[in-house]
Amino acid sequence: MNILIIGGGGVVGQKLARALVARGTLRGQSIDKITLADIVDPAPIADAPMPVATMACNIADPASVAQCVTADVDVIYLLAAIVSAHAEEDFDAGMNINMMGTLNVLERARALGTKPVMVFTSSIAVYGGEVPDPIVDHTFLNPQTSYGAQKAIGELLLNDYSRKGFVDGRGFRLPTISVRPGKPNRAASSFMSSILREPLNGQEAVCPVDDDFPHYYLSPRKCVENLIKGAELAAEDLGQNRCMMMPGRMWTIRQLIDAMTAVAGPEPAKLIKWEAQPDIQAIVKGWRFDLRPEKAIKLGLSADDSFEDNIRYYLEDDKPSA
Amino acid sequence: MNILIIGGGGVVGQKLARALVARGTLRGQSIDKITLADIVDPAPIADAPMPVATMACNIADPASVAQCVTADVDVIYLLAAIVSAHAEEDFDAGMNINMMGTLNVLERARALGTKPVMVFTSSIAVYGGEVPDPIVDHTFLNPQTSYGAQKAIGELLLNDYSRKGFVDGRGFRLPTISVRPGKPNRAASSFMSSILREPLNGQEAVCPVDDDFPHYYLSPRKCVENLIKGAELAAEDLGQNRCMMMPGRMWTIRQLIDAMTAVAGPEPAKLIKWEAQPDIQAIVKGWRFDLRPEKAIKLGLSADDSFEDNIRYYLEDDKPSA
Numbered sequence: 001m002n003i004l005i006i007g008g009g010g011v012v013g014q015k016l017a018r019a020l021v022a023r024g025t026l027r028g029q030s031i032d033k034i035t036l037a038d039i040v041d042p043a044p045i046a047d048a049p050m051p052v053a054t055m056a057c058n059i060a061d062p063a064s065v066a067q068c069v070t071a072d073v074d075v076i077y078l079l080a081a082i083v084s085a086h087a088e089e090d091f092d093a094g095m096n097i098n099m100m101g102t103l104n105v106l107e108r109a110r111a112l113g114t115k116p117v118m119v120f121t122s123s124i125a126v127y128g129g130e131v132p133d134p135i136v137d138h139t140f141l142n143p144q145t146s147y148g149a150q151k152a153i154g155e156l157l158l159n160d161y162s163r164k165g166f167v168d169g170r171g172f173r174l175p176t177i178s179v180r181p182g183k184p185n186r187a188a189s190s191f192m193s194s195i196l197r198e199p200l201n202g203q204e205a206v207c208p209v210d211d212d213f214p215h216y217y218l219s220p221r222k223c224v225e226n227l228i229k230g231a232e233l234a235a236e237d238l239g240q241n242r243c244m245m246m247p248g249r250m251w252t253i254r255q256l257i258d259a260m261t262a263v264a265g266p267e268p269a270k271l272i273k274w275e276a277q278p279d280i281q282a283i284v285k286g287w288r289f290d291l292r293p294e295k296a297i298k299l300g301l302s303a304d305d306s307f308e309d310n311i312r313y314y315l316e317d318d319k320p321s322a
Numbered sequence: 323m324n325i326l327i328i329g330g331g332g333v334v335g336q337k338l339a340r341a342l343v344a345r346g347t348l349r350g351q352s353i354d355k356i357t358l359a360d361i362v363d364p365a366p367i368a369d370a371p372m373p374v375a376t377m378a379c380n381i382a383d384p385a386s387v388a389q390c391v392t393a394d395v396d397v398i399y400l401l402a403a404i405v406s407a408h409a410e411e412d413f414d415a416g417m418n419i420n421m422m423g424t425l426n427v428l429e430r431a432r433a434l435g436t437k438p439v440m441v442f443t444s445s446i447a448v449y450g451g452e453v454p455d456p457i458v459d460h461t462f463l464n465p466q467t468s469y470g471a472q473k474a475i476g477e478l479l480l481n482d483y484s485r486k487g488f489v490d491g492r493g494f495r496l497p498t499i500s501v502r503p504g505k506p507n508r509a510a511s512s513f514m515s516s517i518l519r520e521p522l523n524g525q526e527a528v529c530p531v532d533d534d535f536p537h538y539y540l541s542p543r544k545c546v547e548n549l550i551k552g553a554e555l556a557a558e559d560l561g562q563n564r565c566m567m568m569p570g571r572m573w574t575i576r577q578l579i580d581a582m583t584a585v586a587g588p589e590p591a592k593l594i595k596w597e598a599q600p601d602i603q604a605i606v607k608g609w610r611f612d613l614r615p616e617k618a619i620k621l622g623l624s625a626d627d628s629f630e631d632n633i634r635y636y637l638e639d640d641k642p643s644a
Contacts (some may be wrong), residue, residue, distance in 0.1 A: 066452050091486065130561035138453050139461045142481070142563045149482035153475050158473035159464070163411065241464045242449035 001029040006059060007079030007195065008036025008104065011180055012121070012223060014043065016077065019224045021048040026075060027117070027232050031101030037068040038080065040079050045081040059101030062108065067107040075117040075231050076167075078105055084125055084283060086186035087147040098150030106157055119231050120171040122243055124216055126152040127173075127288040134290040137244065144190075144286040146283055155243040162235075162242050169237060170230050172296070173250025174304075175218040178256070181318035188240035188283035192217070195253070196260050196311065199268030200319060209284065211254040215290045217221075218248040218303060223318060228303045233299055233302040247303040257305035261313070324353040324394050328381060329401030330358025330428065333502055333543060334443070336365065337639075340397060341611045343370040348397060349439070349554050358466075359390040360402065363618050382421030384430065391430040397553050398489075400427055402514070408508035408606060409469040417454030417461050427478055433527040440480065442493040446538055447629045448474040449495075449610040456612040459566065466608040477565040484557075490624040492552050492560060497540040497570025497625075500578070501632055503640035510605035510643055513538070517575070518582050520632065521590030522641060530599030531606065533576040538611045539572040540625060541632040543639060548638055555621055567615035569625040581629035585637070 001018060007013045017036055024031055031050055036042040039058035045052045055066040059080055071075060080101065087094030102120070109116055127135050129142030141152045151173075158169040177199075180193035189210055192215060198205035219224075226246050251259075255270050293301070304310055325342060329335045337523050339358055346353055346507075355370055358364040360380035367374045379390040381402055389399065402423065411417030424442070451464030453588055463474045473495075478493040502515035520527035521576060540592055548568050573581075578589050584630075615623070625634055 111427055127522070138462045141478075143478070143487065144562060146486065149478045150443075152478050156471045156474050156478075160468050163466065180640065186568050240466060242463075289495075 001026050001031045001074050002072045003075045004030060004035045004037060004068060005079065006037045006057060006068065006083065007077070007081065008054070009038030009040060010079060011182055011220060012227070013038065013077070013079050013178065015038070015220055015224045016227055017045050017052065017140060018080075019228060021045055021050070021052065022112065023228070026228065027269055035068065035073075037041070046210065057298045059104055060096040062104045065075070065104045065108045065191065069105060069112070071112050071114050073116055075119070076105065076109070077119045077227065077231075079121050081121070081151075083185055083187035084145055084147040084149070085188040085280070087150065088145055088283065090206075091146055094146045094150055098147065099153050102154040103157060104269045106161045106167060115165060115168055116168040117231055118169045120154060120169060120228060121227075122155050122171045122173045122245075124150065124173050124245065124248075124291060125287060126155065127192030127291070128286045132200045133288070134292050135245075135288050136292045137295045145283060147186045159242050164285070168235050169242050170233060171243035172204065172226065172230055172246040173244065174223060174246050177218045177220050177223055179314035179318070180220060181314065188280050189215075189304050191280065193215070195272050196256060196268075198295045199271040200260065200264055200311075200314065204273055206273045206275050206279045208275060209253060211286070212252050212256070214250055214252045214289045215284070215287065216291055217307070217310065218249050219313045221313045222304050229301055236298060239248045244295045245291055245300050247293040247296050248291065249303045249307075250289045250291075251307050256307055260311050263308050263311040323348050323353045323520065324355045324357075324400070325353060325397045326359065326390060326395045327401065328358045328390065329349065329364060329381060329399070329403065330376070331360030332401060333504055334499065334549070335360065335399070335401050336367075337481045337542055338401075338549055339367050341550060343372070343374065345550070346371070348550065356638040357390065357395075363630050381426055382418040384426045385424045387430045391434070393434050393436050394419055395436070395438055397441070398431070399428065399549065399553075400424065401440045401443050403443070403473075404469070405507055405509035406469040407465055407510040407602070408478065410467055410470065410605065413468055414548045416468045416472050420469065420556050421475050423459060423478055428483045431484065435616045437487060437490055439553055440489040440491045441549060442476060442480050442491060442565075442638070443492045443549075444445050444495040446495050446570075446613060447609060448477065448611070450608045454509060455610070456614050457470070457567075457610050458614050459617045462556065467605055477622050481564050487541030490557050491564050493631040494548065494552055494567030494568040495566065497538045497567050498537045499542050499545055500574060501528045501636035501640070502542060503636065510602050511537075513602065514578075517594050518578060518590075519595040522582065522586055522636065524631075526593045526595055528597050530596045530597060530602045531575060534574050535573055535606070536545060536574045536611045537606070537609065537624060538570045538572050538613055539629070539632065540568065541635045543635045544614055544624065544626050549636060551623055559621060566617045567613055569618050569623050570613070571625045571629075572613075573629050580631055585630050585633040
């Protein structure tokens, strides 16, 4: 079992790699090799019992894709993306990576003829526009960001390349991942981790929306569990649409902060500064939060039980030691 | 008002051009020029009071697109496509024309910065898969052909390029056009015209499905009317989703034949041969027919009143003289 993680340098990619290393198996087979590819050579995984290679790969470039997607790859995780606010600012970057990059990986798999399993991370940003709540499995995708449109295109491609037998694809619309470790990124949702992560580390953070802002969340730990389950689903259980919501849960900003206070005491919440940011609001207020991931739940994927859990996972898995 | 029709050599493109010539105006302005572009230089339109140019254009080639999409174009009709059965057989042709061709036209408009009105013909082939009937405006697109997937991608692109202000797009999911004049083409739906057109011309035709097969139809004449209305819709009336079903109506093969008999007498129906064709059935049986085009009807687009009308339109507009 040879696994390639494109976007292997990112938060989810690194956690997924460590989980796979710890597990040692995927789809009932022992893992012989893991390769982490990203736009810059990803951090290696220490103390792995199997080879874990790292390499730079620009998925916008078919020649670069050909170097990392090779005939011996059994499972491809395609996690790499230009995130929401970034793709909104730099339209070409979003098109080149999110749309053409996905197409390049699919075309490479098609050219090889090896029909790899391909796990694609879409996003709940595919939802939006003039579509009534709640969002169910048969809800129209009417994204209101270029990121969401490019992810929705990726889903259509994944479905068609799967239907044609070029890959064995499965796509998951990720909730906003929180608490995300590391530094803020160029996702419009970046603050949804910052307002917890920074205060938990004794630092100030800015919340650009009101505290009654509702959104749909999943912890990184649970996301990785679902991505592993996603690769292990039987193709015949996926039906005619291989893309689905990954389960998450709706909470308001106030509920996130209350959960932080319940787990870590009253001090962190005092470090949150409230400053409205219209450009961020313009993006995130178009996102949907009343989501019903029935298909994924039926297939065994799951959400966090509480946001207190998400806070604990951050403290256990990610908080830098003092 | 300078109008470019890409796919101007096809049945709908030629009829649209003649209707625009007869009308003389679009969007409240007199038409100064019409250009018909297609993969082979289209037939010219005789006796037009304004210049009607024709040119060869391969939309899969950005340089060719740059030659036909110029800064003086106000309205682009993008009708060109690799049709359903053809795109299923030749995956690359479908991707290059239907997906990349649409992208090339949009990218050219973006580069020009002139924000043309762009009328895009999608197809009801975007529907299918594991989606419950009836099909409404907020129904998930789960196409089960590459043609349908490529058209659904075109819709997402048109919406996002419109949202970003690069074009003023409007997309219409065309029903199966019948009675389509001319020769059979490589659409899986080709027989849905052949079984009427050929008998009306005294020739035999093959029906590859049973006579209770239901499908969703529109006459070419009404399609052209709707495409003209589509260009004239106010952008603000389109909302956050610029793509919609074009109204049609559901009839069975038996109802089509009965309508032909009602208009043209009993002889034509005797020329239909019944021969099951599993490859055609595999495509068309995945198509949807229980469609509710509420948005388009609200905006003033309309279907035929009866299939007898469709038969009469063919006899009036298209039947070759003996």
